[in-house]
Amino acid sequence: MADRQNFAHHQAPVTERRFFEEERHGIVRTDDYAWLRAGNWQEVFRDPALLSQDIRDHLEAENSYQSALMADTADLQQELFQEMKGRIKEDDTSVPMKDGPFAYGTSFKLGGQQPRFFRTDREGGEQVIILDGDAEAEGHPYFRLGAVEHSGDHARLLWSFDDKGSEFFTLRVRDLSTGLDDEDRVPDTGGDGVWTADNRAFVYTRLDENHRPSKVLLHRIGTPASEDQLIFEEADPGFFVGVSGSRDGRWIFISVHDHETSEYRVIPADDPLAEPKIVSPRQTGRQYELEEGGDVFFILTNSDGATDFKIMTTPVSAPEPENWTELVPHEPGRLILSVLGFKDFMVRLERKDGLPRIVIHDRSTGVEHPIAFDEEAFSLGLGGSYEYDTDTIRFSYSSMTTPSQLFDYNMRTRERTLLKTQEVPSGHDPEHYVTRRLMAPAEDGELVPISIVYHRDTPLDGSAPALLYGYGSYGSSIPASFNSNILSLVDRGLVYAIAHIRGGKDKGYAWYEDGKRAKKVNTFKDFIAAARHLVAEDFTSHDRIIAQGGSAGGMLMGAVVNMAPEAFGGIIAEVPFVDVLNTMLDASLPLTPPEWPEWGNPIMSIEDYQTIAAYSPYDNVSAQAYPPILAVAGLTDPRVTYWEPAKWAAKLRAMKTDDNPVLFKINMDSGHAGASGRFSRLEEIAYNYAFALKVVGKVERA
Numbered sequence: 001m002a003d004r005q006n007f008a009h010h011q012a013p014v015t016e017r018r019f020f021e022e023e024r025h026g027i028v029r030t031d032d033y034a035w036l037r038a039g040n041w042q043e044v045f046r047d048p049a050l051l052s053q054d055i056r057d058h059l060e061a062e063n064s065y066q067s068a069l070m071a072d073t074a075d076l077q078q079e080l081f082q083e084m085k086g087r088i089k090e091d092d093t094s095v096p097m098k099d100g101p102f103a104y105g106t107s108f109k110l111g112g113q114q115p116r117f118f119r120t121d122r123e124g125g126e127q128v129i130i131l132d133g134d135a136e137a138e139g140h141p142y143f144r145l146g147a148v149e150h151s152g153d154h155a156r157l158l159w160s161f162d163d164k165g166s167e168f169f170t171l172r173v174r175d176l177s178t179g180l181d182d183e184d185r186v187p188d189t190g191g192d193g194v195w196t197a198d199n200r201a202f203v204y205t206r207l208d209e210n211h212r213p214s215k216v217l218l219h220r221i222g223t224p225a226s227e228d229q230l231i232f233e234e235a236d237p238g239f240f241v242g243v244s245g246s247r248d249g250r251w252i253f254i255s256v257h258d259h260e261t262s263e264y265r266v267i268p269a270d271d272p273l274a275e276p277k278i279v280s281p282r283q284t285g286r287q288y289e290l291e292e293g294g295d296v297f298f299i300l301t302n303s304d305g306a307t308d309f310k311i312m313t314t315p316v317s318a319p320e321p322e323n324w325t326e327l328v329p330h331e332p333g334r335l336i337l338s339v340l341g342f343k344d345f346m347v348r349l350e351r352k353d354g355l356p357r358i359v360i361h362d363r364s365t366g367v368e369h370p371i372a373f374d375e376e377a378f379s380l381g382l383g384g385s386y387e388y389d390t391d392t393i394r395f396s397y398s399s400m401t402t403p404s405q406l407f408d409y410n411m412r413t414r415e416r417t418l419l420k421t422q423e424v425p426s427g428h429d430p431e432h433y434v435t436r437r438l439m440a441p442a443e444d445g446e447l448v449p450i451s452i453v454y455h456r457d458t459p460l461d462g463s464a465p466a467l468l469y470g471y472g473s474y475g476s477s478i479p480a481s482f483n484s485n486i487l488s489l490v491d492r493g494l495v496y497a498i499a500h501i502r503g504g505k506d507k508g509y510a511w512y513e514d515g516k517r518a519k520k521v522n523t524f525k526d527f528i529a530a531a532r533h534l535v536a537e538d539f540t541s542h543d544r545i546i547a548q549g550g551s552a553g554g555m556l557m558g559a560v561v562n563m564a565p566e567a568f569g570g571i572i573a574e575v576p577f578v579d580v581l582n583t584m585l586d587a588s589l590p591l592t593p594p595e596w597p598e599w600g601n602p603i604m605s606i607e608d609y610q611t612i613a614a615y616s617p618y619d620n621v622s623a624q625a626y627p628p629i630l631a632v633a634g635l636t637d638p639r640v641t642y643w644e645p646a647k648w649a650a651k652l653r654a655m656k657t658d659d660n661p662v663l664f665k666i667n668m669d670s671g672h673a674g675a676s677g678r679f680s681r682l683e684e685i686a687y688n689y690a691f692a693l694k695v696v697g698k699v700e701r702a
Contacts, residue, residue, distance in 0.1 A: 036646045048636055066663040094107065113133075114677060130176055131148060145159065166637075200220060203218055213241045216232040218273060239261075247341070253290050265278050298327070299312040308336065309330065337505075401482070406420040448502075452496065452498075465569075468498075470530070471501075473553070478498050518607075521615055544696055550574035554640070559617050559620075578647075631648060632666075
């Protein structure tokens with residue numbers, strides 16, 4: 001196992017212990033570091049200056065410590081940053097997408113951190129900048145753009161921004177004839193809005209004091225936000241509310257959902273204050289999504305035991321379940337991921353045999369055809385179209401060795417047109433790299449897919465270091481797509497691997513179900529099995545494996561290093577969800593009630609309490625040897641609050657029996673997504689990669 005000899009000796013912060021005790025279900029727990037949770041966290045998310053001085057002092061001490069330990073990697077970090085930056089076309093421009101008389105796209109300028117939004121005439125011509133992200137970000141330590149939506153008459157632009165990292169977005173309206181913003185300023189929103197049919201108002205979600213989108217309101221241009229009219233309010237804090245619009249501009253959809261149950265309401269875009277019409281009342285465990293289809297809605301649903309989903313249609317005039325008609329039946333093992341409706345076609349993105357597929361359905365004939373590809377493993381992105389009455393859709397394609405390619409596809413003629421291939425200015429030769437797909441046997445006999453890429457000159461004798469990435473929650477699948485950043489590791493002789501573990505949908509919906517709630521431990525065991533398989537197949541050795549995951553993947557990092565610390569040489573946990581039990585017991589936190597279907601409700605159920613307590617990383621830190629650990633967080637993160645990794649780092653240092661370091665790096669100006677600019681984010685990645693390289697001895701020592 002990598003040891004402390006790679007790290008200069010510095011005194012780690014000693015976190016003060018303050019006694020705290022809590023009893024639930026007759027079980028008493030103590031938490032000496034509970035004080036790191038700011039009592040005024042809601043106010044801190046809006047204004048970080050309100051953080052109490054004792055907590056701020058502790059966080060700054062953590063930053064000083066990690067900075068001192070990583071000081072000898074400064075040159076390496078800069079080298080990594082320049083390499084990754086060199087693979088980005090700095091003045092890149094997207095291929096504009098057509099909508100009516102115009103085409104809309106994004107671009108970057110040399111040295112620019114934020115995107116610029118432009119439009120041209122439909123068939124091309126001069127680019128007119130309609131929103132300059134760099135200009136808007138000027139003077140803000142953190143700045144992130146949200147939605148940018150032009151109105152149906154192309155006269156206005158609805159856009160949003162977050163300048164704290166706390167994901168409270170402010171909506172603004174821009175007059176595209178003058179380039180100036182109206183006086184309208186709508187704060188505390190989810191960042192999205194849908195234009196009404198008259199283009200004089202928009203519908204949006206407002207966040208409550210606990211950062212939950214619970215209300216849908218109508219804002220009329222030129223009126224104060226205080227006069228916005230309530231359209232819908234969700235009383236259950238366990239459900240999120242969202243709004244979206246149909247491509248043909250006729251409908252506004254209101255979605256209400258948690259992680260296993262969904263419900264939709266529809267309102268006419270030309271009558272936004274009409275009573276929202278419910279499509280189908282929520283039933284626990286039943287999910288459905290709504291998509292336009294002219295005189296019908298397409299419905300993607302798991303109703304009636306359709307575990308991997310099926311597609312139904314229903315008349316827009318009577319969308320109730322009794323009028324649902326099956327269009328694409330359920331096929332076990334074929335997971336339908338999304339549906340797009342057009343005037344003459346319906347398009348679905350699905351995953352079958354572990355690979356994504358795009359399937360075109362001709363609405364007049366019922367004839368279907370997939371878009372075919374040659375490689376054994378690849379990733380697809382379905383971009384769709386602004387327009388409803390069109391024969392053309394847009395999609396992207398890449399693999400772990402093939403840079404992203406963007407295509408237009410004519411659904412009628414089946415002709416695909418290559419619009420753009422991702423440029424790697426510093427050069428990229430796919431022939432220098434090898435990509436493989438392995439199957440690791442899990443403890444219970446399931447086979448866990450692993451996607452790997454390595455340089456063709458890397459020795460496969462167990463001596464190579466490896467970075468093993470995992471997530472495994474919420475049904476999210478990690479695509480085997482091109483990531484130019486990892487070439488900085490692969491070119492240094494590391495094997496880069498993705499473990500497609502249970503908790504994601506990589507092998508269908510059942511793969512997700514088998515890695516949640518009472519079965520959550522499968523996620524962790526799968527990841528450990530992936531690490532052991534890489535060693536068994538001589539790709540690496542255990543003391544050379546750096547494991548990496550973020551958010552719920554950070555929880556994965558905390559769990560596996562408790563369960564099998566000897567299997568890893570180092571751990572990188574980004575915004576890690578490691579204090580699972582305490583968070584799920586705190587109903588005031590933004591995500592807690594909506595997360596209960598995913599993890600269980602330990603407030604109401606002793607069984608859920610015991611399940612979570614058995615794996616919660618913070619609660620299971622023990623007196624054993626741990627590898628070097630890096631935790632990264634953001635102060636204003638509303639998803640994984642800063643105190644989770646802060647407490648975890650403190651407890652690890654207090655209990656572990658080795659001399660390996662625990663580093664905690666906290667960005668005092670950002671939230672869950674890290675730094676907001678594209679180059680600032682690369683600097684954070686360079687830091688993480690430098691840590692990994694340092695652990696495996698690939699940093700020259702002074």
